[in-house]
Amino acid sequence: MSTSPGVSTAPAPIRTSNDLGLGLLRQPTSVLFGPGQRRQIPAILESLAEHVLVVTDERMAASAEFSAISEELRSRGVRVSLYSGTRPDLPRENILEVTERFGSAGVGAILGIGGGSCMDLAKVVSIVLTHGGDVRDYYGEYLVPGPGCPVVTVPTTAGTGAEVTSISVVYDKDKGMKVGVASPHLEAVAAVIDPELTLTCPPGLTAAAGADALSHLVEAFTGRAKNPSSEDLATKLYVGKNRLTDLYARTGIPLLQSALGRVCANPADLEARSDTLFAAYCAGMSINTAGTAGAHAIQSPIGALTHTPHGFGISALLPYVMRYNLPTRVPEFAEIGRLLGTADVAGAELEQARAGITGIEHILESIGAPIDLKTLGLSPTDFDTVASQALLATRLTANNPRDLNHGAVRFILERGWAGDRSWWTI
Template identity: 45%
Template sequence: MDALGELPLRGLLRGPREVLFGAGTRASVPAATARLGRRALVVTDPRLGADRATGQLVDGLRAAGLAVAVHDRAAPELPVEDGAALAEEARRHGADVLVGFGGGSCMDLAKVVAVLLAHGGTPQDYYGEDRVPGPVAPVVAVPTTAGTGSEVTPVAVVTDAERATKVGISSRHLVPHTAVVDPELAITCPPSVTAAAGADALAHCVEAFTAVRRRVDELDGARVFVGRGVLTDHWALLGVRHVARHLRRCVEVPDDLEARSGMALAALAGGMAFGTAGTAGAHAVQYPVGALTRTPHGTGVGLLLPYVMAFVAPVVGDRLREVAEALGVPEAQRTGPDAGSVRAVADLVAAIGIPRTLAELGVGADDLPALAAASMSARRLVENSPRELDEAAALRLLRAAHAGDLAVDGQEVGAASGDTEGAA
């Protein structure tokens, strides 16, 4: 029996009420927004605020009868204090619907404001899992990067300078009401943004597919991220296949719409997979690494992913064989406990310009113990690892990633992958 058919079959899946996908679908945002409210706040960032697409969106919203305010100062990696300030602005406008237009930073800021509009307080009041007491203001999420999957997920991730790490607000109420995924919007992404976002999408898929498997009575409790299941597995593999086929092309030929569509689908699929299954080690360790090095989330998780895969290989072997197949690793190269998937991911990530080691990212050897300790703080991620990830294990992982040693814990990893581009 293949890993996808783990018996007994069980799973949980959550997502938006509506997901619209395809080139040109951004024209539907005004009508979708007008169905949800009368006064819209568009949350975007300075780069996108100056873009023609934003002007067209705002004109369309006004033509649909909405009173529109625009916040175009969302900052990358979302500093937490911006949430409370923008909620004030939203209240002054009388906003009853949010449009998150941009990358993960803009969509997550819209989600945080939606929580504060409905329930008051500050973002800090909702840190952790399941602390949002009820439904929030409706969000229409329109991604302009292909990576985070935030358009369909129940989490907003903020940077809290007081905590030296990133922090999540996770609640089923945070899933946007409507996601509109228009691949044309990502065509203007520069290669570095495309690469980081794409690596994030790959990490979502692989970590969701290899997450812990929980009992059926654990699926519907206070935990927002419940581990792998039969309803998320197919999304995860769909995402891996599309990343393998399209990510390099998006970096190399930014205006290739077919490749952009493939990556937009991969990111959406990654969000559908991890939005219920959750992510694990690569995300747990990236949070403090990102805070220390001030590097984008996707760069860190992409760099860390192959090391984390090597770490979990002894307990998820069959699953990594499926990942290898989805990546297009030729059968003859599906060797070792990881079936060649570790090197395939390491090579793919390096091919799009992401550093191979933490040393290259600016992490010093002396930083590693503190990073290992801080990696433990996101319990939802640590507890989702299929192999126990305690502080000592995190330190071994960090040392391996610092040195560029894929054989984490001295484990054998499969043969060189060769070029998997276009093979899946």
């Protein structure tokens, strides 16, 4: 690969494959999908606890739909406590505040309703309320000693897939980075996915969330296959792309191609909202065992520096991370090209793979998402800092199909800042 002077890239790419033929999913006990299904939430919660803590944000707490859910819960004799102070990118302070306020309140179940931060907050609070300590005690994989109180997740945006994932991502300002609490014990007991709740999602947030969901599908489908041992399966959340995660990715990618542009053009299009939310659910199911990869590792420090939305940071990186990973994932990108209808099925596999990458870029462009790093306001003087911080996210870099080191991340940043979407020399 051509490089800038003084910049070393990763070693020659080595392809990994799922030689075991492994398929593995983690998921809530129940998933209920469809317009209007939020009306089942009170009955689900009534069966779980007499005292429910509802975790959401100010926008959702002020909605008529939220009031209807709360009133129905109370009419069934369920005591309802409310926390509506969830902030974007889930700061650790939110967790401290909730656990201090409700630590001795006898909460029996938690409803997390809102965007990814609301659902992540509900999941991690259930663990801290049950097992005590500070959330920092659980940073990492498989450090949660057991289940928390039951959690029901309800998304109001179509992006993170947090309703079905067993991880909560926390921003720790003292560390200056996002950290994951990853354990099967974070899995919700039920996810209620109602597209009608996304109808009031603002256009900018709809686009950013959609870009995030698309990146989840791409990174899960093109991520590293790991052929895990029995010990790996028992101790690691992300065990690599596999037959079952691929199944969900193959469903979600073409759904977003057809629905994302429509929903951004007409936010009231319920069919497009439904397809987008279903694709985001598919993405969550994919990343729950395959994980996200290089784009997510690099975006985190960029987001901290530029204060740009996560989904738009991901969209600005994805074209360049895909190009970097292409040598190890030609068959997968070629299949994406065929799924999107952008590849000539009679053409060479490499050309089909390139058509898959440009097809993903066209989806991002169609919703107005940025596809270069200069647009985010990132400065070249920050490249070394970003590269160093990105490599600390080892749970993500380990999923990237091509090895990453400091020089490789810097190379991606340089190409992304320049908007260089030529086909790099390999």
